[in-house]
Structures are given as C-alpha cells and as structure tokens.
Amino acid sequence: MTGYYDYTLVAASFVIAVLASYSALYFGAQLVTLEQAKARLWLVLGALTMGTGVWVMHFVGMQAYVMPMEMSYDLTITLISWVAAVGASGLALHIIGKDRAGALQIVIGSLFMGGGITSMHYVGMAAMEMEPGMRYDPVLFSASVVIAVGASGVAMFICRRLQSIQGLKGTALQLGAALAMGVAICGMHYTGMAAMIYPENAMPAADNLLSGDWLGAPLALVSGVLILIALYASANDVKQRRNAEIQALEESQRVERKALYDSTTELPNRASLANHLVRELARSEADKHAFAVLYLEVANHREIPDNQAEDAIAALARSVRAALDGGTYLARHSTSAFVLLVTNPAHDKHRDMYQRLRNLPTETDGGVTLELRAGQSVFPNSGRNSRMLMKKAMETLELRKLGLASLNEEVKSADYFEARSALPET
Structure with missing residues (x-):
C-alpha cells in the first residue's frame, strides 16, 4: 500500500x-x-x-x-x-x-x-x-x-x-x-x-x-x-x-554611593578617603613611591550663613577639581575641608597645579568670601601611616605658601629623593 x-x-x-x-x-x-x-x-x-x-x-x-x-x-x-x-x-x-x-x-x-x-x-x-x-x-x-x-x-x-x-x-x-x-x-x-x-x-x-x-x-x-x-x-x-x-x-549602587560619596560635591567622602589612603600607603611601601597629602580648609566656615554654606563648598569643590592635574585624588574630608593626594609631589610637572591652587577664587557667586588655608605632608618623611600624615597636613598655613618650596623643605632627607629619582618622568 x-x-x-x-x-x-x-x-x-x-x-x-x-x-x-x-x-x-x-x-x-x-x-x-x-x-x-x-x-x-x-x-x-x-x-x-x-x-x-x-x-x-x-x-x-x-x-x-x-x-x-x-x-x-x-x-x-x-x-x-x-x-x-x-x-x-x-x-x-x-x-x-x-x-x-x-x-x-x-x-x-x-x-x-x-x-x-x-x-x-x-x-x-x-x-x-x-x-x-x-x-x-x-x-x-x-x-x-x-x-x-x-x-x-x-x-x-x-x-x-x-x-x-x-x-x-x-x-x-x-x-x-x-x-x-x-x-x-x-x-x-x-x-x-x-x-x-x-x-x-x-x-x-x-x-x-x-x-x-x-x-x-x-x-x-x-x-x-x-x-x-x-x-x-x-x-x-x-x-x-x-x-x-x-x-x-541600581539601588545597591545608590546605597554604596551614598555611603562613599558626598552628596553636595559628588566627591569621595571621608570613608572613601580612608580606604584610598590605606591602599596608597600599601602600594607606596612596596615600590618606594612618594606622595603628598594636601589639606585644604575653609577657615571661616562657621561664619558663613547655614543657607549658603553648602553652595559655597560646592562652588569651591568645582574650582579645586578644575585646578588639578590628572591622577590627583580629591575627597571631601569634612564640612569645611578637602584632602588631595598628589603622586610624586615635588616634581616640576605639578608647578602649574600648585599655582592654580594658590589662586583659587575666594569669592562665590552668592557673595560669600572664603578664607582658605592649606597644609601638606609627604610620605614617607612626614609619617608612614595615615594618622601621622593627616596630622601633619592639618597644620595649615596661608594658602599662598602651598607649593614646591614648602615641599622641598619637607623632603630634604636622602631616602625621599632616591625614591623620587626612581620614578619615571611623566
């Protein structure tokens, strides 16, 4: 069939x-x-x-x-x-x-x-x-x-x-x-x-x-x-x-960002700074890498009206960020202060950056006048842990004294210059 x-x-x-x-x-x-x-x-x-x-x-x-x-x-x-x-x-x-x-x-x-x-x-x-x-x-x-x-x-x-x-x-x-x-x-x-x-x-x-x-x-x-x-x-x-x-x-990232970033300036906050500084210290100890901790504060922060303080800080953060060289780490340390970590800080390549920082605007669009002071420390000469480096950096002076001249006074010891000479010229 x-x-x-x-x-x-x-x-x-x-x-x-x-x-x-x-x-x-x-x-x-x-x-x-x-x-x-x-x-x-x-x-x-x-x-x-x-x-x-x-x-x-x-x-x-x-x-x-x-x-x-x-x-x-x-x-x-x-x-x-x-x-x-x-x-x-x-x-x-x-x-x-x-x-x-x-x-x-x-x-x-x-x-x-x-x-x-x-x-x-x-x-x-x-x-x-x-x-x-x-x-x-x-x-x-x-x-x-x-x-x-x-x-x-x-x-x-x-x-x-x-x-x-x-x-x-x-x-x-x-x-x-x-x-x-x-x-x-x-x-x-x-x-x-x-x-x-x-x-x-x-x-x-x-x-x-x-x-x-x-x-x-x-x-x-x-x-x-x-x-x-x-x-x-x-x-x-x-x-x-x-x-x-x-x-x-997205919610996890939002929570993490809220925990590690400042909402006003969108910069890393104090917790992020602490983590970053620990990692930087570990790396520097391993490869004899030198770096500076710069502490920038608004000395008259308490005198600024509460309704203008955060806007003034946000404006200052934008100015500081614009003044930095690539690779420089910037974080908000407190309501009135920022911290910068600068690699190979005594190198001439940073001369213009220090000049821009010394010339940061002290008048905001809101008519607030900022009194800026700065301090700096250098690893390993100022200290070999975060507490010592921060303590030294928080000894602030007039902003105009920030720069290579004061760094050279800080880094006179031979071990630092040997470490500096080992770094590539960039």
Whole structure:
C-alpha cells in the first residue's frame, strides 16, 4: 500500500518542530537562574510545551502522508504517546537545569529523551491499530532511533552551552539551534515513517475514536498558538526578573554611593578617603613611591550663613577639581575641608597645579568670601601611616605658601629623593 505526502503539512510539521525545539532551548536556558520553587513551575511548563510540540509534530507528519483510506487513531494509545513525549521532555529539561551536568549526565539524558521520543513516535503509529498489523524495516527503524538519541544529545549539549549567553547573540544562537533540532526531529519522524511497511488492504480499527481530520492542520495551528503564548509569557517573566535585577543593582549602587560619596560635591567622602589612603600607603611601601597629602580648609566656615554654606563648598569643590592635574585624588574630608593626594609631589610637572591652587577664587557667586588655608605632608618623611600624615597636613598655613618650596623643605632627607629619582618622568 502506498501514499503520497502533502507538503503543506510537511512544512507545518517542521515549523512545529522548530517551535518546540526553541521552547526547549529557551526554558532550559532559564532554569539555572531560577529559584527552586519557580524552577519547578517552569520545568512543568517547558515539558508540556516541548512535549506537546513534538507530539503534535508527529501527528501532523502522520496526517501529511495521504493514504487511500481515511486514517483514525485509538484515543488511549494516542494519549499514552503524548505522556511519553512530555515525560521525555521533562527529564531532559531537568538534567539541563542542573547547576552541573557533565558528559555522563548528558549521555544518560540523551538516551532517555531519545527513547521517549522514539516511544512516542512508534506508540503513536501503533494508535492506528491497522488490520492486518504493520511491520517495520529493521535498518530504517534502527536509523530513526539513532537519529532520535543523537538529536536529543545535541539538543541538550547546545542548551547547556547557551545558558551563559544572553541578549541578541543568545537569541540568534537559540534560533539557529532550534532550526537544526527541528531538522533532526523531522528527520527522525520521516525516517520512522519510511520504515513502516503497510500490508495490502490494511485498514485502521473501526472503533478508533480520533479522526485524522482533527490531527492535521487544526492541531498544528492550536499547538503553534499555545507554544507562542507560553514563550511570550516566559519572555515577559524573564524581562520582569531582569528589570528587578537591574533595579536591585541600581539601588545597591545608590546605597554604596551614598555611603562613599558626598552628596553636595559628588566627591569621595571621608570613608572613601580612608580606604584610598590605606591602599596608597600599601602600594607606596612596596615600590618606594612618594606622595603628598594636601589639606585644604575653609577657615571661616562657621561664619558663613547655614543657607549658603553648602553652595559655597560646592562652588569651591568645582574650582579645586578644575585646578588639578590628572591622577590627583580629591575627597571631601569634612564640612569645611578637602584632602588631595598628589603622586610624586615635588616634581616640576605639578608647578602649574600648585599655582592654580594658590589662586583659587575666594569669592562665590552668592557673595560669600572664603578664607582658605592649606597644609601638606609627604610620605614617607612626614609619617608612614595615615594618622601621622593627616596630622601633619592639618597644620595649615596661608594658602599662598602651598607649593614646591614648602615641599622641598619637607623632603630634604636622602631616602625621599632616591625614591623620587626612581620614578619615571611623566
């Protein structure tokens, strides 16, 4: 007995296979990132989506083969074939969703999943209950099993590899993998169809309840819509989770910034300065690196009206920042003072910076007059810890005395000049 293929339904079966494959890859890629309770829900949803898709693809492919008689199927056996497809899909997704799945787990999963797909296919074929019964070509039958197991293994391997890839690249790779899996699934199905040998005058059992008319295009359409709805709902859930992660990260950064940065000047605050100074001391001890601590304060801060004080400090911070050389660290130490860390401070390259600092404006746009004083210390001559360096720097003098001349008085010892000469000229 011979028939022919309706290529419209063949194409429809391929589309369903691709959608089912994409849903499997999509759900599998998300399982690792989910908490346990939600992972179970997605595992069930993924198994239903993929399993039903593969099952529908099978019956659409069956209906694509047009026979001389009307095809029908036993309801109970057909449902058993659906359970086999969903169970195999669930097992595969469970293995894929593990934090660690080595080669042995993937091989075992491939055998179970391939066996489940093969069982679904041949149980679905048996649902026709032909009289006299069908036979199978052993070579093509074996080939269909190998294709099912191989396709399952490739699918699971690809899904594991795609779990770490996000964004457009991940979507493109998932789509390409789904197309390849769709070809493999259809290859298995149509190889199995080719293995089937119909006896002459064979007919489906008269008591079969499912007509082939319901297992072709209508089932393909309904299944395709359901898969797309599941993917849309899942994608929306992923989007919400990612938005929540972004908001949590932004909140964490906001809290961290609030803890480490001054809100008025947006400069590092005293806590940040302390951390930076400790790191600078450790680095300097290791490579004989010299640096200066400059302390700049508004001596008349208490005389400035409260409603103008912060604006005046913010204006001063902008002026100080504009005067600095690249690489100079600036932080707000207190309500009335700033601290600067200057690398290789006695180098002539800083001469213009010191001049700009000495010429900082003392009148703000709000009409406030600032009385600025400054002090400085040098590592290692003024001290080898942050307390000693800060104590020395806080011995402030008139701003006009800030600069290389006072630094040279501070760094007369030979060890500092040796360290200075070892630094590259920049």
